[in-house]
Amino acid sequence: MSTLDSKIPHGPIADKWTDYKNHIDVVNPANKRLIDVIVVGSGLAGASASASLAEMGYNVKTFCFQDSPRRAHSIAAQGGINAAKNYQNDGDSTFRLFYDTVKGGDYRAREANVYRLAEVSASIIDQCVAQGVPFAREYGGLLDNRSFGGVLVSRTFYAKGQTGQQLLLGAYSAMSRQINKGKVTMLNRHEMLDLVLVDGKARGIIARNLVTGELERHGAHAVVLASGGYGNVFYLSTNAMGSNVTAAWRAHRRGAYFANPCYTQIHPTCIPRSGDYQSKLTLMSESLRNDGRIWVPKHLKDVEAIRSGKMKPTQLKEEDRDYYLERRYPAFGNLVPRDVASRAAKERCDAGYGVNKTGEAVYLDFSAAIMRYGKEKAHTSHIHNATDAQIRELGEKVIEAKYGNLFQMYEKITDDNPYKTPMMIYPAVHYTMGGLWVDYNLMTTIPGCYATGESNFSEHGANRLGASALMQGLADGYFVLPYTIGDYLASDIRTGKISTDSKEFEEAESEVRNRLEALINNKGTKSVDHFHKRLGKVMWDKAGMARNAQGLQEAMDEIRQIREEFYKDVFVPGSVNEFNPELEKATRVADFLELGELFAKDALDRNESCGGHFREESQTEEGEALRDDVNYAFVSAWEWTGDPRTSNLHKEELKFENIELKQRSYK
Amino acid sequence: MNLTLKIWRQKGPSAKGEMKTYQVSEISGDMSFLEMMDVLNEQIITKGEEPVAFDHDCREGICGMCSMYINGEPHGPDRGVTTCQLHMRKFKDGDTIHIEPWRANAFPVIKDLAVDRSxxxxxxxxxxxxxxxxxxxxxxxxxxxxxxxxxxxxxxxxxxxxxxxxxxxxxxxxxxxxxxxxxxxxxxxxxxxxxxxxxxxxxxxxxxxxxxxxxxxxxxxxxxxxxxxxxxxxxxxxxxxxxxxxxx
Missing domain, CATH: 1.10.1060.10 (Alpha-helical ferredoxin)
Incomplete structure (x- = not known):
């Protein structure tokens, strides 16, 4: 075990970033033209980094596996983006955003990184508005805000339930401008299948052209991974079907340490699963918890009546409902952080109070908000003596203006009208806080290989607060990486073009080719999905919302077993040299089968509960997560050894100099 | 429900394409159209044949990647949805469904139902x-x-x-x-x-x-x-x- 150097600058936390920027090396504009940077991924982190690096003068090559960079999964983020603007005059500040994020992450994030994130957050909003991102506005023409879980201020900027889409299109358009100038070369339908190291430095990638199947070598002075999270290791998640760990995992196998793989966010408000054929789960934005109240019936007889269809939820009297979040957490109520809300839903459902046929659903009810808004609207419209029906109608319009697209999505999927009957929701895998270990510069343990956005581990600790993923992706890409990468590239101005004819590129390419051909030539009997579904079930049952030592040990063995069977019996149709979606899936699932085992190993090793990582052995009397700061106030960074089971653990001690470590409470 | 699918199959951009007929059974109304396609592909793969290639990613109607022309309408018969949010409850047992790629000179076919929208x-x-x-x-x-x-x-x-x-x-x-x-x-x-x-x-x-x-x-x-x-x-x-x- 060694200690990792996180390269946190000295000095008071509020000055670190400014001082640091003032003292790092910069590359002069003429020399930037001599330097190539590869960016893998075109979501918020990748597109913003590509645009910013190209504006500065670097030659950028950007890769995405989708048919257009605009489709990266950041597009699906719904609720909003946090920024410490204090437009609402409710006492928000950089320090408060920093504090909320560290506390929300259950004190497992690096203070200096989080402070920097909070510091640059306000600039993100300025930048996006300048780009023409149509955020929601009030009648006076100024920007509107709403509130998210785990905080007591309104600092979330939004564009209906499509904030991710609008921010991504902003970054995509900034990048498109650079593509037009020839400063960014965009490679759509390309997937990175390996990282190439020359003399110990990241110097390029092997990518597969997904249309022709050809393998391509791309050289660069630095490689930025902005390839997203690995929630699809659970098979069912709110991630896009194509979201995968391959780029990050291949870098891990080349020497980048993988940090805190077990920190997974299970989002409390998703549409419950309906059958075995299900391919993905759909999120209902956390913003809905601003106006929706979560409940289950108080009495089991009412649960029975609802499940059997004898009673409708709207018929159940107020006093027979258990608004369990408001009951357990009066201070934060329905707006507790995601990990807390998810576990509370699981607790009620495990106790038998789940309201659908599978017993895995709770209600998210808007009727109180509809009536409240309706009354307000009637008042401002000078409608006196409005009937309940009129008030309800007016209220539904207000709700529609706020969440229309989410309500429509819910109705299309479930065939239920959420304006008239409460939504049914249940937790689902949504985001992974773990990822490649990076230092303060966002560089992994491989020199010249950077990781940004969800693909790194740094800002969210063991639980991410709502509306912070968009903030981090854009902060990394617009404002952090473009500076820190210069410090590294300053020593590369005399290097010249990176040749792809070297033996390192040749070896990496032939390794990838062998891997692909082995999959095609395997000629087994079972589809890739067959193995992926089995992996997902083990992950959900034994490494999901609640984990224990025995289950995790079993998970490690079972995943290993599935991996062995995969290589014996998988059938991948078609050939390597063609458009072959099944082959793409196969390479991704092969990597998930390795990551899954490391994930369980990490969860087993961390014998404490923190944020989204809940070990049944470590809980308070009331069933809340119980941290063990004496033994576990560190980042686990795993080094690849050739087998996930024998991975080496390296620790980065977490020092809290500005925030006092204490047990989280939202009561 | 049981359905007959007539699907455009085309090996590559310059290959000649044709409509091929497939049968799927036990389709639930709660499935999305793409989940129905997953069932079909699983069936095809089990026979050792090549599945139908189609574009899709987020499956929640926002990425814009799915693109099927279903019974003469892009994204099928429902309004205000993409194919991934089209649910099978919009169809009836015994229906025949025609599935084609987007057709436009500016969107050449890559394979089967996937087209190039660059x-x-x-x-x-x-x-x-x-x-x-x-x-x-x-x-x-x-x-x-x-x-x-x-x-x-x-x-x-x-x-x-x-x-x-x-x-x-x-x-x-x-x-x-x-x-x-x-x-x-x-x-x-x-x-x-x-x-x-x-x-x-x-x-x-x-x-x-x-x-x-x-x-x-x-x-x-x-x-x-x-x-x-x-x-x-x-x-x-x-x-x-x-x-x-x-x-x-």
């Missing part, structure tokens, strides 16, 4: 942005108030997901709804005003170069658009184009 990216690259560099100290976001009505209209236009249903539905394979959505969004906001004239000229020029057809105001695009992008945007773009053409 023409849309090139149109955006021609001017679908505000030319502002990343700085972090651009003016405060609240420095320019924007009337809520304009902000909302700009947002409505900006919700376009770039799926290409407008092109697929159009008898002329015109991309006017797509292009006008971006032109409208930026021309409705003060940030987009500065370059408004160059933008509309450059984007329309690129649209023509890509081989999209003309607009004859039929309006099929707005009906089939999964995001409800309004035809008003085309009118707004025509006005912008006319004014730019005269003054430039």
């Amino acid at each position: 023409a849309f990216d090139r149109i955006i690259q021609a001017g679908g942005y505000v030319s502002v560099n990343t700085s972090g100290n651009s003016q405060d976001a609240n420095a320019i108030p924007i009337p809520k009505e304009n902000a909302d209209l700009a947002f409505d236009a900006a919700t376009c997901i770039g799926c290409g249903a407008c092109v697929a539905s159009c008898k002329n394979a015109s991309a006017m709804l797509f292009v006008s959505a971006k032109v409208s969004q930026l021309s409705l906001l003060p940030q987009g005003q500065v370059e408004a004239k160059d933008r509309v000229l450059n984007m329309i020029n690129q649209m023509d170069e890509e081989g999209f057809g003309n607009c004859t105001n039929t309006g099929a695009c707005a009906i089939e658009c999964p995001k409800g992008i309004s035809l008003d945007n085309i009118a707004r773009m025509n006005r912008e184009y006319l004014s730019a053409s005269i003054s430039k």
Whole structure:
């Protein structure tokens, strides 16, 4: 075990970033033209980094596996983006955003990184508005805000339930401008299948052209991974079907340490699963918890009546409902952080109070908000003596203006009208806080290989607060990486073009080719999905919302077993040299089968509960997560050894100099 | 329910394609159309044959990647949804469903139901942005108030997901709804005003170069658009184009 150097600058936390920027090396504009940077991924982190690096003068090559960079999964983020603007005059500040994020992450994030994130957050909003991102506005023409879980201020900027889409299109358009100038070369339908190291430095990638199947070598002075999270290791998640760990995992196998793989966010408000054929789960934005109240019936007889269809939820009297979040957490109520809300839903459902046929659903009810808004609207419209029906109608319009697209999505999927009957929701895998270990510069343990956005581990600790993923992706890409990468590239101005004819590129390419051909030539009997579904079930049952030592040990063995069977019996149709979606899936699932085992190993090793990582052995009397700061106030960074089971653990001690470590409470 | 599927199969961009017939059974009404396609593909793979290639990613109606022409309509018979949000409860037991790729010269077929829509990216690259560099100290976001009505209209236009249903539905394979959505969004906001004239000229020029057809105001695009992008945007773009053409 060694200690990792996180390269946190000295000095008071509020000055670190400014001082640091003032003292790092910069590359002069003429020399930037001599330097190539590869960016893998075109979501918020990748597109913003590509645009910013190209504006500065670097030659950028950007890769995405989708048919257009605009489709990266950041597009699906719904609720909003946090920024410490204090437009609402409710006492928000950089320090408060920093504090909320560290506390929300259950004190497992690096203070200096989080402070920097909070510091640059306000600039993100300025930048996006300048780009023409149509955020929601009030009648006076100024920007509107709403509130998210785990905080007591309104600092979330939004564009209906499509904030991710609008921010991504902003970054995509900034990048498109650079593509037009020839400063960014965009490679759509390309997937990175390996990282190439020359003399110990990241110097390029092997990518597969997904249309022709050809393998391509791309050289660069630095490689930025902005390839997203690995929630699809659970098979069912709110991630896009194509979201995968391959780029990050291949870098891990080349020497980048993988940090805190077990920190997974299970989002409390998703549409419950309906059958075995299900391919993905759909999120209902956390913003809905601003106006929706979560409940289950108080009495089991009412649960029975609802499940059997004898009673409708709207018929159940107020006093027979258990608004369990408001009951357990009066201070934060329905707006507790995601990990807390998810576990509370699981607790009620495990106790038998789940309201659908599978017993895995709770209600998210808007009727109180509809009536409240309706009354307000009637008042401002000078409608006196409005009937309940009129008030309800007016209220539904207000709700529609706020969440229309989410309500429509819910109705299309479930065939239920959420304006008239409460939504049914249940937790689902949504985001992974773990990822490649990076230092303060966002560089992994491989020199010249950077990781940004969800693909790194740094800002969210063991639980991410709502509306912070968009903030981090854009902060990394617009404002952090473009500076820190210069410090590294300053020593590369005399290097010249990176040749792809070297033996390192040749070896990496032939390794990838062998891997692909082995999959095609395997000629087994079972589809890739067959193995992926089995992996997902083990992950959900034994490494999901609640984990224990025995289950995790079993998970490690079972995943290993599935991996062995995969290589014996998988059938991948078609050939390597063609458009072959099944082959793409196969390479991704092969990597998930390795990551899954490391994930369980990490969860087993961390014998404490923190944020989204809940070990049944470590809980308070009331069933809340119980941290063990004496033994576990560190980042686990795993080094690849050739087998996930024998991975080496390296620790980065977490020092809290500005925030006092204490047990989280939202009561 | 049991269904008969007639699906366009085409090995590659220059290969000859044909409709092939498949049967699927025990399809639940709660499945999405793509989950029904997953069932079919699993069935095909089990037989050791090549599954039907189709584009898809987020499966929640926002990435714009799925693109099937179902029974003569892009994204199928339901309104306001993409194929991934189309649910099988819209069909009946015993139905025959025809599934084809988007058909337009500017969207060549890659394989089966997957087409190349990079023409849309090139149109955006021609001017679908505000030319502002990343700085972090651009003016405060609240420095320019924007009337809520304009902000909302700009947002409505900006919700376009770039799926290409407008092109697929159009008898002329015109991309006017797509292009006008971006032109409208930026021309409705003060940030987009500065370059408004160059933008509309450059984007329309690129649209023509890509081989999209003309607009004859039929309006099929707005009906089939999964995001409800309004035809008003085309009118707004025509006005912008006319004014730019005269003054430039």
